Amino acid sequence: MSGGTLRQRVQAYLREHHVMTLATSGDEGPWAAAVFYVHEGNALYFLSAPTSRHCRNLAKNPRVSATIQEDTSDWKAIKGIQMEGIASRLSGDQEERIRRLYGAKFPLVAESADAPAAISEALAKVSWYKVAAERTYFIDNSIAFGHRDEVDTG
Secondary structure (H helix, E strand, O other): OOOOOHHHHHHHHHHHOOEEEEEEEEOOEEEEEEEEOEEEOOEEEEEEOOOOHHHHHHHHOOEEEEEEEOOOOOHHHOEEEEEEEEEEEOOHHHHHHHHHHHHHHOHHHHOHHHOOHHHHHHHOOOEEEEEEEEEEEEEEOOOOOOOEEEEOOO
């Protein structure tokens, strides 16, 4: 993933990765949860059970932060995304459009009728969410230790 503008590198990074760690805060304190995501521009979308702790937190406080990063033991190889933004629950046409986008990245969701029963049952209970990024940073230790660039989300 070399070359291109910072924005192009970030978009490529988001396409190539699958899991974000979503940080929320609620009555029980801060919480982090790993969720599969799909992106469109500067927005990240995920599905989750509305009864999960992170979704209960979102219902009361939509401010979130998220990370997507490499799993490496080499400090020079650390790369990733840090972001903060506002989360919201999707509905109607927007939900259907994101369901198709998500299904293109994760075919099991698109073909839920063919999925194992446990997965089909779980998908019937989820809601769809959007994280609209307000600030995004790209970390790349291959440039320098602790190197971080802010991405224009405008």
